Amino acid sequence: MPTVAVEKDAFFTHLGRTYTDEAFDELCFEFGIELDEITSEREEAQKSETVKLSKEQIAALSDTVVYKIDVPANRYDLLCVEGLSRALRIFLGDQDAPEFKIITGEPTAVMTVKKTNTDTIRPFVVSAILKDVTFTPERYNSFIDLQDQLHRNLCRQRTLVAIGTHDLDTVEGPFTYDARPGSDINFVPLTPDDRSFNAKELLEFYETQVAGKHLKPYVPIIKDSPLYPVILDSQERVLSLPPIINGSHSKITLNTKNVFIECTATDLTKANIVLDTVVTMFSEYCAQPFTVVPVTVQYEDASGTIVDSYVTPKLFVRQERATVDFCNSLIGINISASQMQTLCNKIQLGPATLLENDTVLEVTVPPTRSDILHAVDIAEDIGIAYGYNNIVKKVPSTNTVGGEFPLNQLGDLLREEIGRAGYTEVLTHGLCSIHDNFTALQCPIREDLAVSLSNPANIEYQVVRTTLLPGLLKTLQHNKSASFSNGFKLFEISDVVVVDKEYVMTETIVGTKNVRKLAAVYAGPTSGFEIIHGLVDRIMTLTEVAPEAEYVSTSVKKAQAEEEQYRVSKEGWYYTIAPLAADAHEFNMYFAGRAAQVMLTKPGSSDKIRMGTFGILHPNVLKNFDILYPSTVMELDLELLM
Numbered sequence: 119m120p121t122v123a124v125e126k127d128a129f130f131t132h133l134g135r136t137y138t139d140e141a142f143d144e145l146c147f148e149f150g151i152e153l154d155e156i157t158s159e160r161e162e163a164q165k166s167e168t169v170k171l172s173k174e175q176i177a178a179l180s181d182t183v184v185y186k187i188d189v190p191a192n193r194y195d196l197l198c199v200e201g202l203s204r205a206l207r208i209f210l211g212d213q214d215a216p217e218f219k220i221i222t223g224e225p226t227a228v229m230t231v232k233k234t235n236t237d238t239i240r241p242f243v244v245s246a247i248l249k250d251v252t253f254t255p256e257r258y259n260s261f262i263d264l265q266d267q268l269h270r271n272l273c274r275q276r277t278l279v280a281i282g283t284h285d286l287d288t289v290e291g292p293f294t295y296d297a298r299p300g301s302d303i304n305f306v307p308l309t310p311d312d313r314s315f316n317a318k319e320l321l322e323f324y325e326t327q328v329a330g331k332h333l334k335p336y337v338p339i340i341k342d343s344p345l346y347p348v349i350l351d352s353q354e355r356v357l358s359l360p361p362i363i364n365g366s367h368s369k370i371t372l373n374t375k376n377v378f379i380e381c382t383a384t385d386l387t388k389a390n391i392v393l394d395t396v397v398t399m400f401s402e403y404c405a406q407p408f409t410v411v412p413v414t415v416q417y418e419d420a421s422g423t424i425v426d427s428y429v430t431p432k433l434f435v436r437q438e439r440a441t442v443d444f445c446n447s448l449i450g451i452n453i454s455a456s457q458m459q460t461l462c463n464k465i466q467l468g469p470a471t472l473l474e475n476d477t478v479l480e481v482t483v484p485p486t487r488s489d490i491l492h493a494v495d496i497a498e499d500i501g502i503a504y505g506y507n508n509i510v511k512k513v514p515s516t517n518t519v520g521g522e523f524p525l526n527q528l529g530d531l532l533r534e535e536i537g538r539a540g541y542t543e544v545l546t547h548g549l550c551s552i553h554d555n556f557t558a559l560q561c562p563i564r565e566d567l568a569v570s571l572s573n574p575a576n577i578e579y580q581v582v583r584t585t586l587l588p589g590l591l592k593t594l595q596h597n598k599s600a601s602f603s604n605g606f607k608l609f610e611i612s613d614v615v616v617v618d619k620e621y622v623m624t625e626t627i628v629g630t631k632n633v634r635k636l637a638a639v640y641a642g643p644t645s646g647f648e649i650i651h652g653l654v655d656r657i658m659t660l661t662e663v664a665p666e667a668e669y670v671s672t673s674v675k676k677a678q679a680e681e682e683q684y685r686v687s688k689e690g691w692y693y694t695i696a697p698l699a700a701d702a703h704e705f706n707m708y709f710a711g712r713a714a715q716v717m718l719t720k721p722g723s724s725d726k727i728r729m730g731t732f733g734i735l736h737p738n739v740l741k742n743f744d745i746l747y748p749s750t751v752m753e754l755d756l757e758l759l760m
Contacts, residue, residue, distance in 0.1 A: 119188040120271055121154060124199045126183040128256060132203035134212060146187065149209055150502045151196065155186040192489035194395045197267040198260050201399050201486070208466055209503070215466045216408045218398055218433050218485060221249075226414045226429065228292035229380070233417040233425060235297035239340060240280075240347045240360065242386040243295045244393045244430040245413035247286060248377040250405035258372055261400055268392055276336050279383040279392045280361030282349060284368035286376035289351040295382065297345035305356035309333065311366040317346045317359055324362070336362050349380055393431045394485040433485040440479050440493035442472075448494065449501040450509055455479065461503035467496065525634055525760055528661070529611045532636065532756075535660055539653060541607040541638060546589025548613070549579040554588040558742035560706040569615050569630050582615040582630075586637035587751055591743040594641055602747050605642030605649070611635070611756070634756045635730075641749040645734045647712060650750040654695075654716060654732055661759050662688045663718070669694040690721025698731055708733035718758055730754035 130136045137145060143153045160179040163171050171179075189196040196202045207213040229245050236243075253261070265281045273279040300318035307320060310329055321337050324330035339361055340346055349357040351368075358364040360382040370377065379396055383389035397410045404410075410431060417426040442455045453461075455476040462470035467481040467490070483490045490496065501509070522530075533543060549571070556563045568581040583589070590608050600606060613632040638653055640646035658665070664687035698705060698713040705713070713733025717726040732752030740749060 119152075119191055120197060120267060122187050122189055122197055122199075122202060122267070124185050124187065124202070126156075126185055129185065129199055129203060132199055133206055135210070142185070145206070148502070148505060148507070149206060150190065152188040153185060154188045157184050157186065158182060159184065190489070191271065194268065194272055194391065194488065195398070195486040197271070197395075198264040198399050200260060200264075200402060201395075204402075205466065209464050211464065215463070215468065215484060216402070218401065219406075219409045220431070220433060221406075221409050221411050226412050227378070229413055229415045230292060230294050231415060231417045232294065232296040234420045235345055236295060236347060238345055239297050239343050240382045240384055242383045242389055243349075243380060243415060244383070244386075244389045245293070245378070245380045245415060246393055246397050246431045247411035247413060248379070248397060248401055248404055249409070249411055250375055251377055251400070251403050252405075253370075253372050253374060253403070255372065257400075257403060258370070261370070264396065264399060268395065272388060272392060272395075276361035277339055278385045279381050279389050281392060281396065282358035282360060282364050282380045282382070283370055283396075284357050284364065284378040284380075285370055285374045286378040287374075288368050289355060289357060289378070290353055292352055293357070293378075293380075294350045294352075295347070295380075296350065297343075297347050299344065300346045303346055303348050303356060303359065305359070306366040307359070307363045308366050308369055309363060311369075317348075320359070321362070333362060347382055349382070390430065390432050390434070391488045394433055394488070397431050398433070398484075398486050431485075434483075434488075435485060436483050437480050438483055438490055438493070438496060439473070440481075440496040442477055442479055444493055445479065445497040445500050448497040449504065450512070451501075451504060453504065458500055461500050464503040465499040467499060525757065528756060528759065529634065529636075532657065532660065533611060535656070536609050536636075536638070536653070539607075539656065541609040541653075544590065544593050544608050544610050545612065546586070546593065546610060547579075548583060548615075549574075550581065550583050550588050551578050552580050553577075554592070555581055555583055555585065558591075558739065559585070559587065559704070560736060560739055560742075561703055564703070567616055569617060584614050584616055585753060586610050586612060586614060586635050587639075587753060588743075590637055590639045590751070591739075591745060591749075594639065594749070595744050598744075598746060602642050605640055605646060606747075607638070607640050607649075609636065609638035635753055636756050637751065637753040639749055639751045641745060641747045643747065645712070645748040646750045647734055650732050650752045651695075651714075654730075654752055654754070657754065658693050658716075659685075662686055663691045663693050663759070664688075666692045666694040666719075688721075690719075692719040693717060693729070694719075694726070698733065702731070704731055707736060707739055709736050716754060720758075727758060729758050 139156055146153045158181045160176060160181045163176050163179055187202070196205060204213070208215050227245070227247060229243060231243055265283070268281060269276050300321070301316050303317040304314055306314050315323065321341050324333045324337050347360050349360065351357060355367055356365045357368050358380070379393065381389045381393050401408050401410050412429045412431065414427065414429050416424050419425050442458060445458060446452050455472050458479055459470045459472060462468045462481050466484055466487055470479055470481045472478070473480055479496070481496055537543060552563060555568060568584050570581050571579060574580045590610060593608055594606065612635065614635055615630050615632055617629065618631040619629055636657070638650065640649045664685055694717050695714050696717050698708065698715050702715070713731060715731045716729045718729040719726055730753050733750065735749045735751060
């Protein structure tokens with residue numbers, strides 16, 4: 119959780135109230151945040167093990183009481199004293215939630231993006247202007263601190279978004295966002311501000327000099343790129359070299375009245391959230407509070423044609439819904455729809471309306487609440503507004519004794535036994551590519567079987583796996599340097615996900631279901647078919663499933679067959695091994711004639727159910743996964759054993 123440090127007296131001035139430390143701790147709990155520590159600058163210096171100061175230096179430090187407050191990681195509106203105090207005032211009923219307004223009717227500033235160049239490094243930019251801002255030393259420090267907090271959290275150390283703020287009166291629009299060779303970008307940076315650098319020289323300075331050590335972590339983000347991103351004004355003056363440093367020419371001072379904000383990004387959604395957060399927090403210091411001047415961003419291709427355009431900031435205001443019964447059930451309370459509607463005003467989700475005969479609550483989500491994504495988020499905030507301490511403790515209506523889920527228990531027991539057989543357990547990704555899940559295994563692509571992602575992060579995460587084998591084979595691929603002379607044994611017991619239109623949870627048709635599977639692979643100088651076959655028989659013995667008499671007669675000698683009468687097994691449970699059917703989904707995955715399927719018979723049924731398959735992998739499959747040794751695999755559906 120991010121920690122926000124605020125001076126106690128200054129914060130209470132913002133809040134308009136004063137509290138004892140104990141009372142403020144209680145308020146924080148009620149609001150869903152935590153007072154982590156009460157300290158001071160001097161006390162922090164005395165406790166520090168890394169920074170050693172003299173007694174005179176420590177005596178010169180402030181002893182003003184500082185509150186360190188832990189806030190939820192997705193509450194970006196609480197990362198500064200302005201947002202935190204405003205949210206608490208609204209929660210306490212001392213203030214209504216502000217309405218943010220985009221000033222229209224006057225020409226907007228223009229940011230032109232050289233799309234062909236910026237697409238190679240940081241493709242997006244959003245901008246806004248705060249007019250007639252009044253800065254004090256405290257406000258200025260808070261403005262800088264908020265940018266630092268956002269850079270550490272939502273911006274992921276500036277890799278996703280980088281914020282630049284400038285004195286608008288020192289530059290001239292229209293502005294340009296471009297990407298150029300480092301040697302062609304020359305400017306005086308904020309640090310050091312006593313000389314001019316070209317961009318390449320500046321990055322080398324930050325990597326090697328103590329004066330730039332605080333910026334060194336960001337240098338690798340762009341250092342190896344042939345083009346560096348740069349923001350310029352109409353006079354070709356450099357405003358910033360994102361995500362590294364701003365130019366000294368446009369730096370913010372206490373005398374700055376008009377602030378130009380630009381955010382370059384690799385993720386446009388996060389860039390809009392960051393920009394909205396900054397303007398909503400500090401627009402309260404404008405001559406017209408909570409107003410912002412928009413900027414038009416237009417993308418220009420190599421020929422100079424405008425190919426895309428939008429106006430920022432967005433200041434998204436949207437509606438989200440949750441049923442009244444859902445909120446009451448999740449929180450553990452029973453309040454009326456109108457009470458719930460009123461509580462929304464305390465948590466900046468008002469005005470709320472009631473729909474469908476007062477059974478559905480529709481809330482208004484302001485631009486400060488990007489954390490509201492689902493009905494669960496609405497219910498959580500209503501619980502905060504209602505008060506955790508007001509929720510009545512109840513004795514459960516049923517008394518039960520906790521126990522391990524039988525399927526999980528079976529999996530744990532099998533893990534121990536398979537481990538004793540010399541296999542190493544692995545845990546692989548639940549998402550994989552269509553190529554790995556189907557094509558590389560020489561299996562036909564079945565869209566009716568696999569659950570696809572609508573917006574995969576990359577090609578490696580297109581579908582939820584329907585088999586555990588790609589993960590095992592990729593583990594072999596990435597461990598080619600290990601010794602295979604005595605065979606390499608791996609196994610995994612995990613869930614796969616398959617499409618199932620009949621699978622229903624509560625009132626919602628999910629359309630998919632989890633299936634618990636066990637898979638193992640043996641790779642070595644020989645195929646190891648008999649080793650995997652033995653593991654299959656061992657698993658069936660451990661689960662007390664007896665082999666069919668015909669299978670026993672063809673598999674063991676007569677003396678051994680007579681011992682079968684002493685086998686411990688569950689009545690009515692039998693299995694046998696049969697050749698893999700030619701129409702099986704995995705048929706082409708295995709070497710021809712060296713594959714089998716495990717057929718299971720359950721009590722009260724004469725039908726045989728296919729429980730899984732095992733066999734020697736086809737050479738083409740080994741080639742697709744870059745595996746150098748013959749390999750045999752098996753995969754069983756454990757849920758059929760329950």
